[in-house]
Amino acid sequence: MRIVVAAAPGMGHLLPAVPVAWAAVSAGHQVLVATTGPSLDMAQRLGFAAVDVSDDGEAYAAYRRLAAREMETRPDGHDLSSAWRRFADPGEDTDRPDDLLLHLVACTVDRTARVIRDWGGDLVLYTTFLCGGQLAASRAGVPSVRVGIGLPHPDFPGLHPERPAPSAAVLDVCPPSLRPEGAGRNGWPLRFVPCNGGGVLPGWLQRRAVRPRVCVTWGSVLDQHGMGPTLDAVLAALEPTGAEVVLATGSATGTDGPLPANVRRVGWVPLSALLPGCAALIHHGGSGTTFTACAQGVPQLVIPQVADQPLNAQAVSDAGIGVAIPRTRPGVREVRDALERVLDDPAVHRACERVRLEIASMPQPGDLVPRLAGLAPAADRPPAPAASPVPRPAEATPAP
Structure with missing residues (x-):
């Protein structure tokens, strides 16, 4: 075929x-x-x-x-x-x-x-x-x-x-x-099955995180279209938590100065390789990002913007596998409160594991x-391959 x-x-x-x-x-x-x-x-x-x-x-x-x-x-x-x-x-x-x-x-x-x-x-x-x-x-x-x-x-x-x-x-x-x-x-x-392309993993990402690791991403498109203020609020909310923040948002940071000390920038790194070591994922609600986190059992904080992102945000909220913020440009306090629940609520973690097992089944x-x-x-289907005959065991050669 x-x-x-x-x-x-x-x-x-x-x-x-x-x-x-x-x-x-x-x-x-x-x-x-x-x-x-x-x-x-x-x-x-x-x-x-x-x-x-x-x-x-x-x-x-x-x-x-x-x-x-x-x-x-x-x-x-x-x-x-x-x-x-x-x-x-x-x-x-x-x-x-x-x-x-x-x-x-x-x-x-x-x-x-x-x-x-x-x-x-x-x-x-x-x-x-x-x-x-x-x-x-x-x-x-x-x-x-x-x-x-x-x-x-x-x-x-x-x-x-x-x-x-x-x-x-x-x-x-x-x-x-x-x-x-x-x-x-x-x-x-x-x-x-998560598929996010290939990428070279930095050495620190191959090791288990000492502090809670939080990934922030806007997918492959939105970081080029005015997500800077939202990213500023997210980074400001994360700074006092002590978390190790992995910023996977392309080239635009949305900040005029240097990134906070707890932020690591990565290039294109497959989410399927990054998320297993993360305590949470903060993202825009794209389908691929949402379902990759679901398949990995990672709690989510969703800030939807356009297209099908509000649908995925509603699904995350309804299933209890994370928190969705309705505002497209939330403030620092709003992000911080949502993140505390994502990281600390045992019910969120239980729901994530339930959905992960559902997907795996x-x-x-x-x-x-x-x-x-x-x-x-x-007429265009290839014929089924013929079954290979089962070889008969070779006869033993008599000893001289």
């Missing part, structure tokens, strides 16, 4: 599909990644063959404009008691296609469809409708499968005037404890590869 992984330029849209792609390769199938921008670089770093479906850079430029617009128009706070309900049932908003979103899809969908046809793809894996993966598969006449990035996001066909063929399956990584009330259960359960990616192969057209 030949699988095309179609992903948007942002790495958070590629990485959730990688464990399934790795499992498919291990089972003898072929995988080709169709993407652009940072996702293209990450695909190559992870060892995949990849094709640039927007080599003029316009798709990534549109993606950055979309992120900038979201941050410029973000509210002062979110209602974290109803974030999921408003997201899942937005009413008339889905009937008005977004021009910038349509432009982003238009930058990639034609070339992605051509890649599928030219390479002879049998199946398309995609994580969101953002890059048009489902639409490209529909145009190429092959089945598509949506890989969940976290909570069970509904499809919004109204985001594009062209209605693609329905997905053949949905791989659902959301465990029962995080599933929002009223969310559907029509997907194939799949264990969330879900089917792993390799378990679903045969089902994915069953979705490919029968």
Whole structure:
């Protein structure tokens, strides 16, 4: 079977599909990644063959404009008691296609469809409708499968005037404890396997922390879009705690002077390698970040900003695995009070362990590869390998 992984330029849209792609390769199938921008670089770093479906850079430029617009128009706070309900049932908003979103899809969908046809793809894996993966598969006449990035996001066909063929399956990584009330259960359960790319670990990170270690990150996009004041408040709240703070936020610090003495800056370090030694994670509520912490059993302090981040913040709060701050620009005292509960409340730690075990009990990616192969057209499926004969034991040679 030949699988095309179609992903948007942002790495958070590629990485959730990688464990399934790795499992498919291990089972003898072929995988080709169709993407652009940072996702293209990450695909190559992870060892995949990849094709640039927007080599003029316009798709990534549109993606950055979309992120900038979201941050410029973000509210002062979110209602974290109803974030999921408003997201899942937005009413008339889905009937008005977004021009910038349509432009982003238009930058990639034609070339992605051509890649599928030219390479002879049998199946398309995609994580969101953002890059048009489902639409490209529909145009190429092959089945598509949506890989969940976290909570069970509904499809919004109204985001594009062209209605693609329905997905053949949905791989659902959301465990029962995080599933929002009223969310559907029509997907194939799949264990969330953290994949955050590679990176070189500094020596101090290889050793057990002497003091409580707290990681602060805004993912791969938001630290470029006005998160400085929020970071200032977080670092000020952390300074008197004596914690060892690991700052994984790219190049922008948000501070004019030197960092506090208890702060260590790291470059790109995989969260899956960093979090096991952490007492807490402070972050923006991105799906990959949230679910990596869930899979590692690490308590979370979430300060959501845009997109699906309020949904993840509500899920963290509802499940008791951390604390979510409704305000997008909280003050120092607000962060400090929330952090004290995250670090000190035994109920939070028990809930984190419960969710970690739930995720660990879900089917792993390799378990679903045969089902994915069953979705490919029968004529294009490779024949099953013949069973090897069991060798008969050699006869003993008589002694001379």
